Amino acid sequence: MTNHAEDFSLSEELDETASWDETDDAVSEADDFESGYAEDDYVSPDGDDPEASTGALDLAERHQLRRVAGLRTELEDITEVEYRQLRLEKVVLVGVWTEGTVQDAENSLAELALLAETAGAEVLEGIYQRRQNPDPATYVGRGKVDAIREIVQATGADTVICDGELAPSQLRNLEDRVKVKVVDRTALILDIFAQHAKSKEGKAQVELAQLNYMKQRLRGWGGNLSRQVGGRVAGGAGIGGRGPGETKIETDRRRINDRIAKLRRDLKALRGTRQTMRQERRRNQVPSVAIAGYTNAGKSSLLNRLTGAGVLVEDALFATLDPTTRRTQTKDGRVYTMSDTVGFVRHLPHQLVEAFRSTLEEVADADLIVHVVDGSHPDPEGQLSAVREVLADIGAGDVPELVVVNKTDLADPLVVQRLLRSEPHSVAVSARTGAGIAEAVTAIEGDLPRPAYTFDALVPYARGDLVDRIHRDGEIDDLEHTADGTRIKGRATEALAGELSAYAV
Numbered sequence: 001m002t003n004h005a006e007d008f009s010l011s012e013e014l015d016e017t018a019s020w021d022e023t024d025d026a027v028s029e030a031d032d033f034e035s036g037y038a039e040d041d042y043v044s045p046d047g048d049d050p051e052a053s054t055g056a057l058d059l060a061e062r063h064q065l066r067r068v069a070g071l072r073t074e075l076e077d078i079t080e081v082e083y084r085q086l087r088l089e090k091v092v093l094v095g096v097w098t099e100g101t102v103q104d105a106e107n108s109l110a111e112l113a114l115l116a117e118t119a120g121a122e123v124l125e126g127i128y129q130r131r132q133n134p135d136p137a138t139y140v141g142r143g144k145v146d147a148i149r150e151i152v153q154a155t156g157a158d159t160v161i162c163d164g165e166l167a168p169s170q171l172r173n174l175e176d177r178v179k180v181k182v183v184d185r186t187a188l189i190l191d192i193f194a195q196h197a198k199s200k201e202g203k204a205q206v207e208l209a210q211l212n213y214m215k216q217r218l219r220g221w222g223g224n225l226s227r228q229v230g231g232r233v234a235g236g237a238g239i240g241g242r243g244p245g246e247t248k249i250e251t252d253r254r255r256i257n258d259r260i261a262k263l264r265r266d267l268k269a270l271r272g273t274r275q276t277m278r279q280e281r282r283r284n285q286v287p288s289v290a291i292a293g294y295t296n297a298g299k300s301s302l303l304n305r306l307t308g309a310g311v312l313v314e315d316a317l318f319a320t321l322d323p324t325t326r327r328t329q330t331k332d333g334r335v336y337t338m339s340d341t342v343g344f345v346r347h348l349p350h351q352l353v354e355a356f357r358s359t360l361e362e363v364a365d366a367d368l369i370v371h372v373v374d375g376s377h378p379d380p381e382g383q384l385s386a387v388r389e390v391l392a393d394i395g396a397g398d399v400p401e402l403v404v405v406n407k408t409d410l411a412d413p414l415v416v417q418r419l420l421r422s423e424p425h426s427v428a429v430s431a432r433t434g435a436g437i438a439e440a441v442t443a444i445e446g447d448l449p450r451p452a453y454t455f456d457a458l459v460p461y462a463r464g465d466l467v468d469r470i471h472r473d474g475e476i477d478d479l480e481h482t483a484d485g486t487r488i489k490g491r492a493t494e495a496l497a498g499e500l501s502a503y504a505v
Contacts, residue, residue: 053310055300058198091116092151093126095163096134107379108346112163112185115345118317119191124155128163138177139170149178161188165349168217186213186349192318193352199322201270205359206321208263209351215256218249267355278365285473285493287336287448290363290399292391293372294383295343298406300324301431302372303340306441311340318343323359330445333471339366346386353393364396368447370440371403373419375411375428380419401425402443409433451475451490453497456505460485463503469496 093112097105105128113123127148129140138145139162148160159181160174166184174182183191190213193206291299295317304310307326313319325339339362353360363369371387373380384403391397403426405411405419416428427443429436451474459466467486470476474492481487485503492500 055304055311055313059314089121089159090124090155090157091121091159091161092124092148092155092157093161093163094140094148095126095128096140097128097130098133104379104382107382108163110378111346112161112188114317115185115188115192116161119188119195121159121161124157125151127151134164134170136167137170138173139164139166145174145177152178152180159183161185165347171217185347186351189318189345189349189352193321196318196321201267201359202322204263204266204270205352205355208260208267209349209355211256211260211263212351212354213349215253215260218252218256274359274362278362285451285495287334287367288362288365289336289338289368289370289444289448290366291338291340291370291372292363292387293343294374294377294387295345297343297372297374297377297383298431299340299343299372302370302404302406302429302440303338305431305434305437307338317345323362325362329472330448332476334445334448334475335472336367336448338370344387344390346382348386348390353390357394360394360396363391364394364399366396366399367449368444369396369399369401370444371401372406373403374407375405375416375419376407380405380415381422384423400447402427402440402447404429404440406431408435451492451496453494454489454491455497455500456487456489457500457503458482458485458487458505459500459503466499470500 093109093116095105095109095112109126109128113126116123127144129144131141135141140148151157152160157180160178160183162174162182162184164184165186166174166182171182171184190206190210194210197203197206291303293299296315296319300311300313300320303324303326304313307328311320311324320340321342323339323341325337327335327337329335341363342356342359369391371384373383373387377383388397391399403419403423405416405423405426405428407430408416408428409430409432420426420428425443427436427440429440431437459470463485467488470488470490470492473496474490476488476490478489479486487505
């Protein structure tokens with residue numbers, strides 16, 4: 001079948017994200033930092049504000065060293081390796097459109113451009129090809145490979161990013177043809193995670209995912225990885241080093257496997273701490289709420305608005321990776337926890353899902369999932385389906401769900417209304433302005449699991465601790481202060497109801 005190729009330029013679609021205007025170079029990063037969506041208050045880079053939140057300090061640290069294109073005045077003479085400078089990578093995006101509409105293909109490529117910018121690249125051009133399936137040898141057709149090479153030569157790009165996970169042979173063949181570095185979508189997402197991981201567990205999870213990805217893609221220039229030690233001299237290895245020898249690629253793969261085994265042991269130990277905290281919440285029957293959703297949908301902003309957590313907030317993809325849990329309570333005093341989780345994305349690499357499984361278990365074990373969707377995104381329905389696909393993979397498909405349409409201050413009101421009609425159990429909010437937050441809190445509290453046992457007790461005034469526990473762990477329907485004690489009717493957990501049975505009326 002004849003392949004129908006179609007070029008797509010990002011110069012018009014991504015003026016706001018993928019291009020660098022010469023007149024705006026000097027202020028682009030400052031605008032992103034000071035007026036970006038839902039960011040915390042500015043804090044000086046040296047962190048001398050005593051009342052600054054943890055998220056504000058993390059954001060200031062992240063912005064202490066920023067690479068800005070277009071501000072360098074030196075000539076392009078970099079003949080000596082020692083004098084090469086840290087520059088933004090110039091990339092060309094390549095996609096294969098196999099299903100869906102033209103708008104779906106353009107949205108996917110636009111999202112790839114945002115990922116590339118988050119990783120620290122400057123997007124120069126983007127093309128996609130209409131095919132039934134990606135080419136098994138070079139991902140795109142032979143003619144399109146020649147077109148990509150011409151674009152790379154004309155624009156001076158040094159990297160090609162493909163919108164899909166490429167096999168090792170596809171990466172090698174494509175690099176040989178275009179003569180520059182080629183990376184796929186999986187490697188790009190892993191690079192972003194490596195930049196943003198902060199905690200020990202997060203760094204170990206990212207490294208584990210990277211090693212699993214690299215293990216099948218080890219290769220060197222020419223016969224570099226085919227070197228081996230053998231023969232009479234054995235390269236100076238001496239006794240025990242003679243014989244056929246072990247090739248360098250085998251040595252590297254063995255070292256990677258050893259490192260993977262060590263990371264799995266470390267994560268198993270760290271997982272024990274997380275499970276202990278989770279079991280404590282289960283023992284006390286504390287309801288848990290998990291905030292999940294597409295990356296950059298505003299999950300951390302919503303957590304800050306609801307609980308005052310003060311976690312890092314930035315208008316960027318995968319800004320926060322480490323989960324944050326905060327203890328809060330309902331209007332009637334019931335205690336529950338609310339957790340922020342890592343963001344999802346279309347075609348989330350399975351290496352990340354496996355590495356972050358212990359973190360994602362927080363979502364699967366939750367009593368309620370607050371599914372945050374960006375109402376201002378071009379394809380919010382696609383975000384909903386992508387997140388639900390990942391939730392099904394981790395066993396969270398049956399957990400009750402509340403859809404929160406965020407960023408209503410930026411979204412089209414008609415789109416917001418369309419989402420509210422298509423999702424019957426949903427609310428619309430703006431984490432930036434606070435609009436709709438009260439309705440969201442009411443909906444969350446209404447969906448929390450209710451205590452299973454009813455009681456009617458007259459608690460003596462000397463047992464004020466018991467009344468306090470009823471406020472924290474139970475649900476009060478009626479409360480009356482009498483001469484003999486506090487008459488309380490309501491619902492409680494099994495353990496609390498057993499203690500109240502001694503004072504039953």
